[in-house]
Amino acid sequence: MGQLIKQLWHRYQSVLSYLIFGGLTTLVNIVVFGIFNHFWPYWLANTIAWFISVLFAYITNKLWVFDSKTPTFQAVLIEMTSFFGFRLLSFFIDEGIMIIGVSVLHGNDLIVKLIDQIIVVLLNWFFSKLFIFKDREH
Known part of the structure; x- marks a missing residue:
C-alpha cells in the first residue's frame, strides 16, 4: 500500500501540491478578505486579499508546487512578471x-x-501549468 501511495504521489505531485497550496492560498485570501471587509468596502478588501495571497502563491508555487529553478536574476524577473501578470488577469x-x-x-x-475562489483557483492552475512554469517543471 505504501508503494502505491508513493507512486501516486510521484505521478500527481504537481496537482496534489497545487491543491494543498492552492487551498492554503485560498484560505489566506478569504481570511484577509474577512478581516479587511469589516473596515473597508468589499472591493478594496478583495484587492488587499488578492495582493497578499498572490505573494504567498508565488513563493509556494515556485518552491514546492512546480519546483521552479531560475538560474539568473533575469529568469526570476521573467517568471515573476508572468506569474503576476496572469494573476492580475x-x-x-x-x-x-x-x-x-x-x-x-x-x-x-x-x-x-467562496464560489469566486473555486473559479479563480482553477484558472490559476491552468495559467501556471500551461504558461508560467511549463518549461521549468520536471
Whole structure:
C-alpha cells in the first residue's frame, strides 16, 4: 500500500501540491478578505486579499508546487512578471465575480467569495501549468 501511495504521489505531485497550496492560498485570501471587509468596502478588501495571497502563491508555487529553478536574476524577473501578470488577469475575473455577485445579485459577501475562489483557483492552475512554469517543471 505504501508503494502505491508513493507512486501516486510521484505521478500527481504537481496537482496534489497545487491543491494543498492552492487551498492554503485560498484560505489566506478569504481570511484577509474577512478581516479587511469589516473596515473597508468589499472591493478594496478583495484587492488587499488578492495582493497578499498572490505573494504567498508565488513563493509556494515556485518552491514546492512546480519546483521552479531560475538560474539568473533575469529568469526570476521573467517568471515573476508572468506569474503576476496572469494573476492580475484572474484578479479582474475575481473582481468581476464579486461585483456581479454582491452588487448586482445582492449575494452574501463571503458566499460569493467562496464560489469566486473555486473559479479563480482553477484558472490559476491552468495559467501556471500551461504558461508560467511549463518549461521549468520536471
